[in-house]
Amino acid sequence: MLRIGVDFGGTKIEAAALLPDGTFLSRHRAPNPGDYVAALTLVRDLIARVEAEARADGSIAEPPPTIGIGSPGSTSPRTGLMRNSNSLYLNGRTFREDLQTVLERPVRLANDANCLALSEAVDGAAEGASSVFGVIIGTGCGGGVVVGQRLLDGANGIAGEWGHMPLPWPGPDEHPGPPCWCGLHGCLETWVSGSGFARDFCATTGRDLKGEAIIDTMRAGDPEAIAAFDRFLSRLGRSLAVVANLFDPDVIVFGGGLSNVGEIYERLPGLIAPYVFSDVWEARLVPARWGDSSGVRGAAYLWG
Structure with missing residues (x-):
């Protein structure tokens, strides 16, 4: 069919x-x-x-x-x-x-x-995994939950709405956080989306660059861009540690524009693990096989 x-x-x-x-x-x-x-x-x-x-x-x-x-x-x-x-x-x-x-x-x-999560669980980067958390990091950020190749909607249809949780373990300069379009303050979408990454860089440096340009500048050795990316990874790591503690997926698969940044997969596991309530944490972090x-x-x- x-x-x-x-x-x-x-x-x-x-x-x-x-x-x-x-x-x-x-x-x-x-x-x-x-x-x-x-x-x-x-x-x-x-x-x-x-x-x-x-x-x-x-x-x-x-x-x-x-x-x-x-x-x-x-x-x-x-x-x-x-x-x-x-x-x-x-x-x-x-x-x-x-x-x-x-x-x-x-x-x-x-x-x-x-x-995204369903596609990647069925025949994508998370194929064969029993539990999958799909993350979109683009203009906004969001999540989806798949167990046994079946989408988990939740009783109220909001399972996986990770982008509108508050940033966990915030530092003094991260609370209460910027206003979100949803009416709250400090949602993950204001920190770990592409737009949140650019907002933080501009607020800190006064330089108005898009996420892709910040990554290019970071790779060229710009110290302000390096610091911004370090902050972004710290926030993303803390945010995904909450997912690990609550759901403990086998695979976390990433989509959206920032999912193409290879440094995320190299550095993020070491930033998640200290916040996970376990002596071992070995979930796979992978980019979406099917991309956009x-x-x-x-x-x-x-x-x-």
């Missing part, structure tokens, strides 16, 4: 048609229009395009493909409305139901970090 996944990102929306073994048959992306009705229309059009291309040679027959959507935020089990999305125009909307109306088909919807394709693949896998 043909599967279609949609990665509904803040800057782009991607749709892909896959065979059951994960082989891509067609994929297309377009800029997120930033408007609710226009975004629904774009999702419909992208799905129609990839489905038509996947069926073009006549080898893929009925039934209709399953459709999974990965998006920022989650659906409230109480109201059915979207919440907690940093694409703010989704919040308060009946997003899944509106997608089903536009598409005239059933839709499964999950958080984008959950889709993990979200769309995981969305397609929401149907099992």
Whole structure:
């Protein structure tokens, strides 16, 4: 059966048609229009395009493909409305139901970090692991939990919402922390996301650089960039130690822009271990095998 996944990102929306073994048959992306009705229309059009291309040679027959959507935020089990999305125009909307109306088909919807975790647990960098924590470190940060290749949503649909925990073991200069878009202060997203990394560097140095530029400057030996990266790794290590103490996953898999920084995997284990309540800690820390394709693949896998 043909599967279609949609990665509904803040800057782009991607749709892909896959065979059951994960082989891509067609994929297309377009800029997120930033408007609710226009975004629904774009999702419909992208799905129609990839489905038509996947069926073009006549080898893929009925039934209709399953459709999974990965998006920022989650659906409230109480109201059915979207919440907690940093694409703010989704919040308060009946997003899944509106997608089903536009598409005239059933839709499964999950958080984008959950889709990353599911993709990597099924046939990615964490394949074969019994427990996986997926981390996205991009413009924001988030997490997803997979046990036995099954996504764990939680009783209230918020399992893995790691980005809106407070920074653990904070120093005097880290409390209460900067304001977060969610209304609280000092959430992990304000510290260990790409935007949080850049904010901290600018606040400390007065230099306004994006995360990638800070990494390049750090590698060139700039002492301020080195210090900023050290702070970032310390905060990320403390944050993941909480995950280790609570969930103790076999594998932590990373996606998002900062997941491409090799120094993270070299240095982070030694920064996590001192905060883990155990005499041994040997979880694997790995970049996502499928990179920025993990979200769309995981969305397609929401149907099992």
